Amino acid sequence: MKGDWTESFLGTRNLPRRVRDKLLHEARVVSYKQGQQxxxxxxxPDSLMFLHAGRIRVSQSSDAGREIVLYRVEAxxxxxxTTACMLSEEAYNAEGIAETDVTAITLPKTSFDRLAAEExxxxxxxFSAYSRRLIDLLRVVDDVAFGRMDVRLAERLLALGEGHSEIQATHQALANELGTAREVVSRILNDFQKRGLILQTRGRITLRNKPQLERLANSA
Amino acid sequence: MKGDWTESFLGTRNLPRRVRDKLLHEARVVSYKQGQQxxxxxxxPDSLMFLHAGRIRVSQSSDAGREIVLYRVEAxxxxxxTTACMLSEEAYNAEGIAETDVTAITLPKTSFDRLAAEExxxxxxxFSAYSRRLIDLLRVVDDVAFGRMDVRLAERLLALGEGHSEIQATHQALANELGTAREVVSRILNDFQKRGLILQTRGRITLRNKPQLERLANSA
DNA sequence: TGCGTTAAGTGACATTGTCACTGAAGAGTG
DNA sequence: CACTCTTCAGTGACAATGTCACTTAACGCA
Structure with a gap:
């Protein structure tokens, strides 16, 4: 049972077996159901988290109840x-939601320190995890500060419809992705529909003209 | 001459003398004039940078020429x-400008790795530097995505006028801080002036009613 | 079938961003 | 000083986005 996920964990990151074994030796396994915080x-949290399976959506929310997705953590x-927060002891109002069922391992701070020293x-x-998030956030800032909403929405639709053309998502959910209001998403989607780019039914969007959507998405 | 800045460098961060000495032994000193990139x-850059004296403004700019300040690096x-970029090999469009004359030390990647292992x-x-930046960026995202421009501008004015009440800054410069357009700043500042909160002359703003500005800034 | 819940539409209005200008203040020069 | 040049700021019209207070539509289910 253990060898099972020992094999896959961090495999793509090329951590040597010795390091993986050390890591697993000190770690605790935790899991969350889809939708859980x-x-x-x-x-x-008081320990460091490494995702083994599933996906976590990290988003930030405003006092007024609006929300924006910062990035997603993949297996x-x-x-x-969480690390950042632990280390800097500052408040922040981001939260992580399990988008699928999730299993992860957590490492107590002391173990983290030792591993970081030894390996x-x-x-x-x-370090590279930090870097990637930093860059992700730069992208978010760029989008929010300088991007047009229709362009950003087109991007999201294409990302969500990759491989197929059916998207299950409410306008509210899309608004929460982009950090805007539902009404804004509705307006833009209605415009898209009028232009024949998509087709809407309750809770579902069909991409009708991906090339055109891509042109729109890349006209930022 | 060396003892001079050895003393002050990173002093506030409580790095032990031994570590400072190691660090300085392998480092090169670099300096930039005010305004230089x-x-x-x-x-x-291909090495890690630690600021000894001065201040660096890190900002991101859009294709359309707008600009937003992400954070400032202090002595x-x-x-x-720069580290993040080096490590992740990804493109990003942020830049760092010396806001004052700057001296810093740079550490080759190999030295960085060894120090990180040993000390x-x-x-x-x-790690805590990374964390702080991450949190800074969360704040920027929050402001840009959910904040009102008048509130953000009031905040900036108060920050710039801390200790005194005279601010030297063009509307354009303030717009670049906040990631908006000059016209927007002009509008809001004119409104502030009508309300008696500030007084404007070319390139200069006088804060006339800080308490009221603070109330505005905290009404986010 | 009717009911309650959730999703989406609507119109009016406020805020912010964009554009194409105009006007005003200071710097330098003869 | 008067004259230019440059930079800074003001303006009005319009577009895009955000907010509010609703209404209408679709679905799940008793």
Whole structure:
């Protein structure tokens, strides 16, 4: 049972077996059901988390109830925001929600420190996790500060419809992805529909003209 | 001459003398004049930078020429964005400008790795630098995605006028801080002036009613 | 079938962003 | 000083986005 996910865990990151074994030796396995909150303002973890399976959506929400997705943590990645918070002891109002059922391993801070000291590859893994998130956030800032909403929405639709053309998502959910209001999404989607780019029914969107949507998405 | 800045460098971060000495032994000193670009899309550094004196403004700019300040690096801090970029090999369009004359030390990647392995305090310093930036960026996202422009502008004015009440800044400069357009800043400042909160002359703003500005800034 | 719940539409209005200008203040020069 | 040049700021019209207070539509289910 253990060898099962030992095999796959962090496999893509090329951590040597020795490091993986060390890591697993000190770690605890945790799991969350889809929809559960993994961390949040009232739920600050005291250990470092590495995702084994599933996906976590990290988003930030405003006092007024609006919401924006910052990035997603996929299997094999580490969730550095919790780390960041632990280390800097500052408040933040981001939260992580399990988008699928999730299993992860957590590492107590002391173990984290020791591993980081002893193992170059582990340290590199953590640094590069930080870097990736930093870059993700730069992208979010760029989008929000300078991007047009129709363009961003087109991007999201294409991402969600990759491989197929049917998207299950309410306008509200899309608004929460982009950090805007439902009404804005409705307006833009209605415009898309009038232009023949999509087709809408309750809770579902069909992409009718991907090339055109791509042109729109790339006209940023 | 060396003892001079050895003393002050990273002093506030409580790095032990031994670590400082190691660090300084392998480092090169670099300096920039006020206004010079320290790093940017066409100018990606290949080593890690730690700021000794001065201040660096890190901002991101859009294709359309708009600009937003992400954060500032102060003396004693490290500029992790360059690190992030180095490590993740991804493109980003942020740049760092020396806001004052700047001296910094740079550490080749190999030295960085070794120090991070050998010295807990150095590693902690770097991790916490990352964390702080991550949190800074969360704040920026929050502001841009959910904040009102008048509130954000009031905040900036108060920050710039801390300790005194005279601010030297053009509307364009303030717009670049906040990631908006000059016209928007002009509008809001004119409104502030009508309400008696400030007084404007060319290139200069006088804060006339800080308490009221604070109330506005905190009404986010 | 009717009911309750959730999703989406609507119109009016406020805020912010964009554009194409005009006007005003200071710097330098003869 | 008067004259230019440059930079800074003001303006009005319009577009895009955000907010509010609703209404209408679709679905799930008793």
């Amino acid at each position: 993994v961390f949040g303002p009232d739920n600050i 094999g990645e580490s969730c550095v925001l 170059d590859s582990f340290r590199g893994f953590v | 320290v790093f940017g899309p066409d100018n990606i 004693g801090e490290s500029c992790v964005l 807990d305090s150095f590693r902690g310093f770097v």
